Amino acid sequence: MSGGKSVTALSLLRLVPMPGRIVAGSITLNGRDVSRLSDDEMRGVRRNEAAMIFQDASNFLNPIFSIGDQIAEGIADRFPSKRERRAAVIEALHSVRIPDPERVATLYPFQLSGGMQQRAVIAAATARKPSLVIADEPTTALDATVQFQILRLLEELQTEIGMSLILISHDLAVIASVCSRVYVMYAAEIVESGPTRDIYRNPAHPYTKALLGSILDPLEERKPLTILEGAMPDLSAPPQGCRFHPRCPAAMPICSQAKPPPATISSGHQVNCWLHAEPAVAA
Amino acid sequence: MTAASLYRYVLLRLVQLVPVVFLIIILNFFLIRLAPGDPIAYIIGDAPIADELVADLRSKLGLDGSITQQLLIYLSNVAQGDFGFSYVSRAPVTEVILSRLPATLLLMITQYVLAIAVGIVLGVLSARHQGSALDVTVTAVSVVGYALPVFWLGQMLMLMFSMKLGLFPAQGMMSLRYSMTPVEKVFDIAHHLVLPALTLAIFNLALIARLARANMLQVLRLEYIIFARSKGISERAVVYRHALRNAVLPVVTVIGLNIKTLITGAVLTETVFAWPGLGRLTFDAINARDYPVLMAMFVFVGILVVIANLITDIIYAWLDPRIRLQ
Incomplete structure (x- = not known):
């Protein structure tokens, strides 16, 4: 939980551990500003509206409670009767394609494989039928075949439950196959956003270009990869102006002085970069 | 299992x-x-x-x-079950030990229950409010409490609460009065119990509070606590169900391992407070070179330690499925 993406994800549900806190900005979910809710209201949001899936399920499941118990506690207010709750737990495990859900509900996390643990975490999230699921690198800890199964499962659940999915990933192939809209973040700020197709075909920000240039192309083995010099800035003291300017191949004097204003490339495709700034604003 | x-x-x-x-x-x-x-x-x-x-x-x-x-x-x-006769009192050793056992059990169980209950509560509160006045106090007091020698602490408490303030009796387990109703007797023993139990409890309490606090702080930072919170359950359930049960596991181990110090601590405390239990029996037997009594005491403590370890293992298995099912 070091990167800007994961902290952003946790912030959305106000789960950033102490001493972290939300300093500025707002988070709107289903028309309400989540950042202004009371702790109690926030718990209601987590129960009913938004759930989260994490990178390494084995660390996110409590080792000493059964899978069934860990799913059940999130839906306790919805199913006060024990029998209904149990049925809902089995149903949730079934919906994430876990075989023999009755038995798996009684098992403990250490008795499951990594892929099964991730399915259990997803079941705990989707059992609450949330309108939004935030998935933070949900497949990074898994091997390729399981990764594919989990991604397909998430897509299927999206239509089954009718939930929106925020997928946080650095895996460009995963993003391209799952997402309809992409937000590119650098140093905890959005630098470019747009429909997935536009971002991949027509990247506007130098950082996005560098990211796409770092993909290995199996058909063109000798193609040189784009290399970005330098390292991620210290987020407690980010660079002035555009946060990317110290590493940007196209940096201009203005980049270190002021934050670039948002510019529209095409419908829904926005970039924050001085290269694309309107002349009127730049002047 | x-x-x-x-x-x-x-x-x-x-x-x-x-x-x-x-x-x-x-x-x-x-x-x-x-x-x-x-x-x-x-x-x-x-x-x-x-x-x-x-x-x-x-x-x-x-x-x-x-x-x-x-x-x-x-x-x-x-x-053959024969531990011999005490050189000093000439009574069978088994009889001598059994007659002293209730006094020690009363003292030990009282102080350990007190130390475990208060220690865990203080440790958890301290961890939940890290850096607060309560946390600072608990941390400071437990360092001191852990470092104080039991016999010195006993004498100081005695000096303060029985000599100066006259609140509690300094010696023995009950008053030398014959005409006491059973209820009066219970209160009389409880009154005598306060200082020796407190003396012994402070050390264990300090140890348990520090351990509970450290484990709680560590567990509260783990990912599964974030996951529990993300389900929208109450903070009380997060802390007491998800964190505490994981945090007490090492505490259980230490409590079990410390059963043996219950007897060694008793030797000093029972001697200071003239408590008629096994500790003082051991102390007197050492002075008198009463070999049969000493030998039987060592065997007794040995068995106690093995049984305490066994109970610890069973409690551990009950709390942690990873132990129970493997």
Whole structure:
């Protein structure tokens, strides 16, 4: 939980551990500003509206409670009767394609494989039928075949439950196959956003270009990869102006002085970069 | 772990007691006899006694043969459940120990329950409000409480609360009054119990509070706490169900391992407060070189430690499925 993406994800549900806190900005979910809710209201949001899936399920499941118990506690207010709750737990495990859900509900996390643990975490999230699921690198800890199964499962659940999915990933192939809209973040700020197709075909920000240039192309083995010099800035003291300017191949004097204003490339495709700034604003 | 496998496990551990006790006896037998001092010298004191009488006493007490002979005789007696007679009181050792056991159990259980309950509560509160005035106080007091020697603390408490303030009796387990109703008697014993129990509890309380706090702080930072919170359950459920049960696991281990210090701590505390329990019995037996009583006490403590470890393991298995199911 070091990167800007994961902290952003946790912030959305106000789960950033102490001493972290939300300093500025707002988070709107289903028309309400989540950042202004009371702790109690926030718990209601987590129960009913938004759930989260994490990178390494084995660390996110409590080792000493059964899978069934860990799913059940999130839906306790919805199913006060024990029998209904149990049925809902089995149903949730079934919906994430876990075989023999009755038995798996009684098992403990250490008795499951990594892929099964991730399915259990997803079941705990989707059992609450949330309108939004935030998935933070949900497949990074898994091997390729399981990764594919989990991604397909998430897509299927999206239509089954009718939930929106925020997928946080650095895996460009995963993003391209799952997402309809992409937000590119650098140093905890959005630098470019747009429909997935536009971002991949027509990247506007130098950082996005560098990211796409770092993909290995199996058909063109000798193609040189784009290399970005330098390292991620210290987020407690980010660079002035555009946060990317110290590493940007196209940096201009203005980049270190002021934050670039948002510019529209095409419908829904926005970039924050001085290269694309309107002349009127730049002047 | 099914009931049958638990039963087999407990039985196996109890069978393992036999070689453990055997080893305890052999080691302590030599250890006690290696220590300076002679029970005969203690019994006759300064009286001028003929050498023949001393030799006679020596053979009566079974101290005349070689040390290996004495050991073999002792082992065969113990195997038959006979721990011999106290050199001092002439009563059967088993009887002596059993008559002192209730006083020690009362003191030990009281102080340990107090230390565990208050220690865990303070540790958890301290961890939840890290850096608060309560946390700072608990941390400081527990460092001091852990470092204080028990006998000194006992004397200071006695000086303060019985000598100066006159709130609690300083010595013994009950008042020397004959006409007490059973209810009065219970209150009288409880009144006497306060200072020795407190003396012993402070050390364990400090240890448990520090341990509970450290474990709680560590567990509260783990990912599964974030996951629990993300489900929208109450903060109370997060802390007391998800975090506490994981955080007490190491505390259970330490509590179990510390059962042995209950007896060693009792030797000092019972001596300071003239509490008529096993601790003082051991202290007196050491002074008098009362070998049979000392030997039986060591065997008793050995068995107690093994059983305490067994109970710890069972509680651990009950709390943690990773132990139970593997």
